Amino acid sequence: MQNIELPADIPKRKExxxxxxxxxxxxxxxxxMTSTQLNDLYDAQFYFKAENFQKAGSFKSRGAVNxxxxxxxxxxxxxxxxxxxxxxxxxxxxxxxLKGIPAHIVMPETAPKVKVAxxxxxxxxxxxxPPTLKDRESTLAKIQNQTGATEIHPYNLPAVIAGQSTxxxxxxxxxxxxxxxxxxxxxxxxxxxxxALAVHHFFRNTSVYAAEPEGADDAFKxxxxxxxxxxxxxxxxxxxxxxxxxxxxxxxxxxxxxxxxTVREESIIKAMRFIWERMKIIIEPSSAVPLAAIFxxxxxxxxxxxxxxxxxxxxxxxxxxxx
Amino acid sequence: MQNIELPADIPKRKExxxxxxxxxxxxxxxxxMTSTQLNDLYDAQFYFKAENFQKAGSFKSRGAVNxxxxxxxxxxxxxxxxxxxxxxxxxxxxxxxLKGIPAHIVMPETAPKVKVAxxxxxxxxxxxxPPTLKDRESTLAKIQNQTGATEIHPYNLPAVIAGQSTxxxxxxxxxxxxxxxxxxxxxxxxxxxxxALAVHHFFRNTSVYAAEPEGADDAFKxxxxxxxxxxxxxxxxxxxxxxxxxxxxxxxxxxxxxxxxTVREESIIKAMRFIWERMKIIIEPSSAVPLAAIFxxxxxxxxxxxxxxxxxxxxxxxxxxxx
Numbered sequence: 301m302q303n304i305e306l307p308a309d310i311p312k313r314k315e316x317x318x319x320x321x322x323x324x325x326x327x328x329x330x331x332x333m334t335s336t337q338l339n340d341l342y343d344a345q346f347y348f349k350a351e352n353f354q355k356a357g358s359f360k361s362r363g364a365v366n367x368x369x370x371x372x373x374x375x376x377x378x379x380x381x382x383x384x385x386x387x388x389x390x391x392x393x394x395x396x397x398l399k400g401i402p403a404h405i406v407m408p409e410t411a412p413k414v415k416v417a418x419x420x421x422x423x424x425x426x427x428x429x430p431p432t433l434k435d436r437e438s439t440l441a442k443i444q445n446q447t448g449a450t451e452i453h454p455y456n457l458p459a460v461i462a463g464q465s466t467x468x469x470x471x472x473x474x475x476x477x478x479x480x481x482x483x484x485x486x487x488x489x490x491x492x493x494x495x496a497l498a499v500h501h502f503f504r505n506t507s508v509y510a511a512e513p514e515g516a517d518d519a520f521k522x523x524x525x526x527x528x529x530x531x532x533x534x535x536x537x538x539x540x541x542x543x544x545x546x547x548x549x550x551x552x553x554x555x556x557x558x559x560x561x562t563v564r565e566e567s568i569i570k571a572m573r574f575i576w577e578r579m580k581i582i583i584e585p586s587s588a589v590p591l592a593a594i595f596x597x598x599x600x601x602x603x604x605x606x607x608x609x610x611x612x613x614x615x616x617x618x619x620x621x622x623x
Numbered sequence: 624m625q626n627i628e629l630p631a632d633i634p635k636r637k638e639x640x641x642x643x644x645x646x647x648x649x650x651x652x653x654x655x656m657t658s659t660q661l662n663d664l665y666d667a668q669f670y671f672k673a674e675n676f677q678k679a680g681s682f683k684s685r686g687a688v689n690x691x692x693x694x695x696x697x698x699x700x701x702x703x704x705x706x707x708x709x710x711x712x713x714x715x716x717x718x719x720x721l722k723g724i725p726a727h728i729v730m731p732e733t734a735p736k737v738k739v740a741x742x743x744x745x746x747x748x749x750x751x752x753p754p755t756l757k758d759r760e761s762t763l764a765k766i767q768n769q770t771g772a773t774e775i776h777p778y779n780l781p782a783v784i785a786g787q788s789t790x791x792x793x794x795x796x797x798x799x800x801x802x803x804x805x806x807x808x809x810x811x812x813x814x815x816x817x818x819a820l821a822v823h824h825f826f827r828n829t830s831v832y833a834a835e836p837e838g839a840d841d842a843f844k845x846x847x848x849x850x851x852x853x854x855x856x857x858x859x860x861x862x863x864x865x866x867x868x869x870x871x872x873x874x875x876x877x878x879x880x881x882x883x884x885t886v887r888e889e890s891i892i893k894a895m896r897f898i899w900e901r902m903k904i905i906i907e908p909s910s911a912v913p914l915a916a917i918f919x920x921x922x923x924x925x926x927x928x929x930x931x932x933x934x935x936x937x938x939x940x941x942x943x944x945x946x
Binding site for chain 2: 622
């Protein structure tokens with residue numbers, strides 16, 4: 301692990317614990333699932349942290365709930381906003397609905413209908429814009445100006461990172477002994493940095509790994525070059541992992557993550573299908589990336605206890621990657 | 624409910640309890656899952672008994688394990704046999720492997736490759752035959768002759784019916800108060816008659832309903848005409864529900880089931896997709912039939928507590944019914 305200075309506002313031990321208490325009862329405590337077949341194949345003990353069963357269908361509910369319920373009364377009255385076409389949009393819309401405050405979501409015109417419908421179902425205000433980052437940001441700025449809503453960034457925000465840390469905190473309460481390692485997928489790094497911080501503060505002997513698609517390997521490059529690389533023209537079916545690391549998530553990852561590995565697209569598809577077929581649960585492609593790293597023998601697991609984080613279960617069932 | 628004389632060997636209270644003890648630890652205790660969205664839609668409290676997570680992927684493991692572990696030593700030495708292209712084949716192969724005895728499975732040449740592979744993975748001996756009932760039965764008779772193996776019928780066998788009753792017995796241990804009703808799919812009637820017997824002996828105020836595809840409505844016709852009708856040219860995507868009731872399951876159903884209703888194919892597909900999308904679990908089409916009955920308002924559920932049995936999760940992911 302590398303020493304890169306941590307920004308002053310990275311959540312501390314106390315803030316992680318507060319996030320756990322604040323989100324408790326407002327999110328699901330998701331199950332740890334097992335697969336005898338997989339254990340036998342690798343002579344290891346695997347647990348799957350099933351965030352596909354999380355509220356709004358992904359771990360993003362943890363960060364969104366923590367951020368929304370951390371707002372002051374004045375902030376709450378003006379609501380929250382973000383630009384997102386993915387799981388964060390649904391999670392934020394649901395968290396705002398739970399608190400009874402307005403949510404303004406900027407979505408690209410090209411966003412899948414199912415995702416738009418889910419956000420609408422939670423009662424959020426949707427503003428469509430052309431599908432470029434520039435348009436998304438300028439549209440969001442306009443809405444912020446009009447409404448005074450607080451922007452809840454999908455990952456590069458202390459309250460969101462602290463919220464994501466509740467996943468590893470939950471793992472510790474669920475397991476009798478600590479796992480040897482936890483492996484998460486990595487996109488913007490909110491889940492990974494939250495997990496790494498929780499492990500740093502609350503676990504004794506657990507390592508944190510991340511797996512990333514080869515076609516979106518900015519975190520891998522940043523980590524191994526000790527220098528931030530943005531995500532450029534990413535191309536992967538793991539559509540939750542397209543974004544770049546942030547100014548807060550990158551330093552946390554450099555300080556507290558053991559390694560980042562990459563995996564091929566065909567391994568992601570194979571891992572996704574394994575989980576669907578053998579474990580009988582629906583996961584989105586991003587969730588399959590850690591198991592893909594196991595399939596590619598990128599991380600040594602023999603005789604170890606490993607938690608693989610299944611980040612979410614939202615996808616369009618009309619388009620499956622093996623078809 | 625109707626009075627039709629019950630065969631003398633229908634499992635009694637004691638045999639149901641014995642089946643629970645015998646199967647305990649040899650099958651999964653499957654979770655009861657919930658869906659807030661569904662509860663809100665119908666102003667009712669739904670629980671899903673998730674047998675898609677059962678060993679070998681379906682409730683059939685309950686009956687198979689009970690039957691296999693009820694055999695005498697002499698019988699065990701000669702093994703078990705059956706003809707099946709479906710979930711019973713996998714369940715019996717697994718149960719025999721667990722006990723360390725031979726399993727001979729007759730499968731039609733047309734059986735899906737995934738199902739053949741699953742049976743082979745459990746170490747069973749497979750004999751292929753032409754895909755007619757006559758060929759399946761004559762091939763099975765030949766194997767029985769050669770091996771002395773005991774035939775384990777998929778549903779019309781006391782030990783299998785007693786095994787399936789463990790599902791409802793488990794429900795009673797899992798719920799704080801009894802549900803108002805339990806709804807199962809019905810094919811050969813093993814699950815339904817096992818459930819009905821358990822409810823008759825161990826529940827106070829619970830009704831048992833079954834749902835069946837319109838395209839395979841022999842149980843519906845038999846029940847309402849109080850006379851056995853065989854399944855003729857059944858046609859439904861719920862491929863676990865094609866068979867006729869048996870000489871043991873039919874009388875149990877007549878005596879202890881409250882009602883049987885039918886559902887349309889499009890409702891089955893809609894219900895299956897609802898469960899995949901909203902609950903993030905993989906179920907086979909047969910599992911969706913009870914929820915389809917709710918969607919069609921065939922059973923009144925307002926303000927009630929209802930357990931819907933998800934019978935299994937085995938299907939070929941290359942062919943989904945909405946594609």
